[in-house]
Amino acid sequence: MTTYIIRRLMLVPFLLFGVSILIFGMLQFLDPIERASLYIRGDFKSENQISAVLKKYCLECPIYKQYTNWLIGTIDSVSGEREGGILFGNFGWSKTTSQPVAQLIARRFPNTLDLTIWAIGPVILVGIWLGVLAAVHHNGFLDQALRVFSIIGTSFPTFVFGLLVLMLFYANLQWFPPGRLTDAYTQVVGSSQFHHYTSLLTIDALLNGRFDVFLDALRHMFLPILTLSYISWATFLRVTRGSMLETLRQEYVTTARAKGLPERDVIYKHARPNAMLPVVTLAGFSVVGLMGGVIITETVFDYPGIGAAAAAASAQLDVITVLGFALFNGLILILANLVVDILYAVVDPRVRLS
Amino acid sequence: MSVINPTGNNEMLGEAVAMRKIGRFERFLGPDNYRVLQGLLKTPASVAGSVLILLFVIVALAAPVLAPPVNVNDPYQIPRDGFKAKPQPPGTEWRVRPPPLPFWWKAVTGKDKWIHLLGTSQGQYDIYYGIIWGTRTAFKTGLTVVIATVLLGVVVGAISAYYGGFTDNILMRIVDILLILPSLMATLILAAVLTPVLGKTTLPAMIALIAFGWMGYARIIRGDILSVKERDYVLAARVIGVQDSRILFRHIIPNAIFPTLVLASLGIGDVVLSFAALSFLGIGTGLGYADWGQVLSFARNWITSLNSYWYIIVWPGITLVLFVMGWNLVGDALRDVLDPRLRGKV
Numbered sequence: 001m002t003t004y005i006i007r008r009l010m011l012v013p014f015l016l017f018g019v020s021i022l023i024f025g026m027l028q029f030l031d032p033i034e035r036a037s038l039y040i041r042g043d044f045k046s047e048n049q050i051s052a053v054l055k056k057y058c059l060e061c062p063i064y065k066q067y068t069n070w071l072i073g074t075i076d077s078v079s080g081e082r083e084g085g086i087l088f089g090n091f092g093w094s095k096t097t098s099q100p101v102a103q104l105i106a107r108r109f110p111n112t113l114d115l116t117i118w119a120i121g122p123v124i125l126v127g128i129w130l131g132v133l134a135a136v137h138h139n140g141f142l143d144q145a146l147r148v149f150s151i152i153g154t155s156f157p158t159f160v161f162g163l164l165v166l167m168l169f170y171a172n173l174q175w176f177p178p179g180r181l182t183d184a185y186t187q188v189v190g191s192s193q194f195h196h197y198t199s200l201l202t203i204d205a206l207l208n209g210r211f212d213v214f215l216d217a218l219r220h221m222f223l224p225i226l227t228l229s230y231i232s233w234a235t236f237l238r239v240t241r242g243s244m245l246e247t248l249r250q251e252y253v254t255t256a257r258a259k260g261l262p263e264r265d266v267i268y269k270h271a272r273p274n275a276m277l278p279v280v281t282l283a284g285f286s287v288v289g290l291m292g293g294v295i296i297t298e299t300v301f302d303y304p305g306i307g308a309a310a311a312a313a314s315a316q317l318d319v320i321t322v323l324g325f326a327l328f329n330g331l332i333l334i335l336a337n338l339v340v341d342i343l344y345a346v347v348d349p350r351v352r353l354s
Numbered sequence: 355m356s357v358i359n360p361t362g363n364n365e366m367l368g369e370a371v372a373m374r375k376i377g378r379f380e381r382f383l384g385p386d387n388y389r390v391l392q393g394l395l396k397t398p399a400s401v402a403g404s405v406l407i408l409l410f411v412i413v414a415l416a417a418p419v420l421a422p423p424v425n426v427n428d429p430y431q432i433p434r435d436g437f438k439a440k441p442q443p444p445g446t447e448w449r450v451r452p453p454p455l456p457f458w459w460k461a462v463t464g465k466d467k468w469i470h471l472l473g474t475s476q477g478q479y480d481i482y483y484g485i486i487w488g489t490r491t492a493f494k495t496g497l498t499v500v501i502a503t504v505l506l507g508v509v510v511g512a513i514s515a516y517y518g519g520f521t522d523n524i525l526m527r528i529v530d531i532l533l534i535l536p537s538l539m540a541t542l543i544l545a546a547v548l549t550p551v552l553g554k555t556t557l558p559a560m561i562a563l564i565a566f567g568w569m570g571y572a573r574i575i576r577g578d579i580l581s582v583k584e585r586d587y588v589l590a591a592r593v594i595g596v597q598d599s600r601i602l603f604r605h606i607i608p609n610a611i612f613p614t615l616v617l618a619s620l621g622i623g624d625v626v627l628s629f630a631a632l633s634f635l636g637i638g639t640g641l642g643y644a645d646w647g648q649v650l651s652f653a654r655n656w657i658t659s660l661n662s663y664w665y666i667i668v669w670p671g672i673t674l675v676l677f678v679m680g681w682n683l684v685g686d687a688l689r690d691v692l693d694p695r696l697r698g699k700v
Contacts, residue, residue, distance in 0.1 A: 323543060
């Protein structure tokens with residue numbers, strides 16, 4: 001187990017290096033002067049200004065020098081402050097939103113996290129439940145119906161499904177609006193009486209005792225969660241069903257049935273826990289995927305998370321901002337995958353001991 | 355006692371081993387590959403999928419007949435009926451600069467005025483034209499991207515598997531790194547980076563989809579080659595001194611490539627979906643270019659009034675869903691056929 005974890009940990013610096021090279025490589029498509037936004041904010045008009053900036057931040061230096069500069073930034077000789085340097089959390093200046101990229105991420109990420117927390121339950125638990133149901137009724141009517149349901153689910157592009165539910169539940173029925181909060185509540189949240197303990201809106205609302213804000217936030221998150229769920233149920237259904245069917249064929253299940261256990265106990269106490277192993281990995285990766293910002297879902301529902309921000313920036317060709325998001329996304333994914341792998345080793349003795 | 359005669363037509367043997375005729379086609383593909391193909395042709399779901407795909411192929415081929423373009427040199431530009439913002443419902447008469455009337459229109463309806471069959475979207479872009487010519491765009495981008503990704507994947511996977519050791523290690527680590535970012539995020543940023551360089555065409559999105567799409571194929575072909583390269587005929591070729599590249603391209607790859615090719619041909623659905631997603635987000639083709647993602651993106655400004663403008667999402671939405679479903683149905687059947695645990699049950 002320790003060897004496994006150490007080996008897995010050794011992979012992390014390598015992956016981080018790889019992602020940084022990948023993103024740095026994409027930066028090379030920009031003009032040198034455009035790369036100045038990595039270090040400072042500003043428009044440069046005169047030739048003198050431009051050449052001064054190019055020189056100061058070493059934007060036309062050899063590649064390896066630019067790379068180290070990009071990693072650790074430069075110290076300004078007058079103010080003594082560090083400019084740029086992704087290792088210090090300076091991802092550059094976002095021109096389209098007029099703020100540092102790091103600040104943009106810091107503002108948007110709590111929203112994405114909030115959505116993730118509320119989406120985990122419906123996405124994973126319902127998906128697993130459906131999968132078990134399909135396996136128990138193998139080849140029966142329910143199984144066939146769920147199969148059709150899942151094929152339709154995998155065939156629905158997120159944005160088509162999103163637009164259709166918006167048409168139904170927002171334009172027609174007016175039940176669940178897109179966005180983050182109703183205007184009136186945005187003012188409540190912005191006022192000084194509302195304390196931001198965690199910056200997760202739903203949890204803050206509960207801590208402040210504002211159930212109306214809490215419910216309004218949930219109402220706005222309903223459609224994104226519905227979309228995410230329906231799209232991912234198909235995958236969970238398939239994996240759980242396959243794994244369940246495999247487990248139900250094992251001999252200990254026959255033994256359990258032979259000694260006269262009720263079918264419910266056989267399925268839920270003997271078979272299901274053992275069928276969950278592949279599902280655990282899948283669940284881990286979907287949570288990670290949700291945290292990385294769900295680009296299309298957030299865009300369709302105008303939800304202010306990091307996915308929508310990344311999409312908006314790339315539509316306006318603000319490369320520095322987009323690459324900042326990619327860097328952040330890569331970081332989250334590498335760390336979260338590490339956690340998932342280690343947890344999996346803890347759960348499954350076969351991985352732990354090999 | 356009967357003697358089994360290996361050359362003659364022996365009745366006894368026929369009864370004992372249940373011989374069957376092996377056709378030329380089966381011999382050409384090999385028993386495993388033939389079984390896969392047969393499985394695909396026998397599953398109802400995959401037949402339904404194939405019919406859907408065939409319909410789209412027909413629409414793509416017949417595009418100039420179904421929707422004659424205004425400008426023959428630039429048929430992919432969706433014709434507009436004026437410049438008003440508000441969408442117009444299906445059946446509205448074409449007022450400003452109508453495209454040429456298709457020859458079947460008068461025969462079918464008896465009218466000699468061209469109408470907006472499926473309505474117009476934001477800015478009076480005709481939805482019917484967007485869908486019909488968008489089908490061509492879909493096949494064009496899908497085929498190009500799939501062929502390029504497969505070529506790239508096969509070359510990398512083959513080199514990796516054949517040389518093994520250090521080369522293998524380096525190439526597979528590159529694959530690992532490219533797979534870290536979620537594919538939509540990765541293609542989104544690469545397309546955004548490339549757009550200023552290449553302009554607003556289908557190219558940036560296609561290149562991005564190729565650059566981040568080949569890794570899966572590389573892994574699959576690598577695995578298949580690793581098993582094929584241990585076969586005796588490869589050893590035999592090596593013993594008589596055949597060149598490395600010739601062994602790889604003439605002896606190994608032709609025997610290992612079939613599963614990759616089948617998977618790749620089904621990848622068109624996914625590629626078209628990703629391409630549509632990118633142009634829905636505003637990356638890719640210029641305004642008014644006929645592709646499904648763009649036609650759907652017109653709806654983004656009319657969210658509050660979708661109850662009256664339902665046609666701006668329903669028609670292009672259904673088209674995209676049916677297209678993807680066609681490929682998924684075939685793909686689903688294929689997964690069952692290829693799954694070794696289910697072998698012999700299909």
